[in-house]
Amino acid sequence: MFFARTRSPATLAAAAAAAFSTLTAAQTWTDCNPLTTTCEPNTALGMAIDVDFANGAVDTFIEAGSPTYGRDGASFTVAASGQAPQLMSLFYIMFGRVEITLKAAPGAGIVSSLVLQSDTLDEIDFEWLGADPHEVQTNYFGKGQVTSYNRGQFHKMDKNNQDEFLTYVFDWTKDRTEFYVDGTLVRTLTPADADDNQYPQSPMQVRFGAWSGGDPANAPGTIAWAKGPTDFAQGPFSMVVRDLKVIDYSTGKQYKYTDNSGSWQSIEAVGGTVNANEGNADQVAVTATAAAETGGPAPTVPPGGIGTDEATAQQTGWPWDAADRPNGGSVPEGWRITEEGKLRAIGAGASLRPHVLLLALSFFAGVVAVVRR
16 A cells, blocks of 8 residues: 655644643644645555564654663653653544554653553543552544533543553444443443534644653642652653554545544545445454443643653654654655555665664755755
């Protein structure tokens, strides 16, 4: 499958720098909002990938902070104020299933997160609070509207989510979003359940990592929601992700907004079809149905549930200099995504490794920026 480059290097560098600039900005940030203007298309996954992080980093994810890799998978460690290691996909999915197997990070105020977020600020979340190893939160937002922050639900768990690798699933379609915890269906969200016109329905990136909601630098409401404050002297605190499976229920090279409505009907799958893969996806194995949820979050909880690391962001596995910022979200022309989530050249014609190509593009973007000053 061919994946075209959709954004210029200068635009992507600026977007990435903005995305990782402050702790709270990333939770409501988008470099171009299709609700208000015409934006360039999103790079489509258009297939299924299965990433085993025990095999190391994969170059289809942007890295912020300093995730590390070992035999158990990818570790996201918070050891000091302002740290929030995370990964963000280069690709987008237009409806689909995301399955992650992880151990949540322990520690009062420490938050482990899995977030799907679109350029229109549609959002679907799992959050695990380190203060309670027997609970998980589900959440959603539509078009960046938070109203009274009334969308969150807490779900009790029999197993300890910090001691055991457990699997969590979003199964997201135009008709409903299902949240699964270790084979148990804990929540179903439909357009009728969601607040008016706020059902998530636009192309999403995949983001996950750990941060300190209980950081004393945060707002009091956020600290309270995260069951902080965080005592960093008790750390470090690590979230460990063993593997990630992503199925894009649509096909094509890009996802293009054809108007400013943000509706799924307005999304064009360039070179493919929206929902073309939905019927071919394996069904999620359901072993139980959970009891009713327990309450909701404090009213000042920000959307996103994932912070931003103060350290330089970089392309996973690619040798970016500390002064650089990552390419912000597209697959280079002439490269494809493999089923393992890695980039490979298409045919013999593409002889450069992707990091060499993108470093050259980054250098060119820097030269252009200097010339324009």
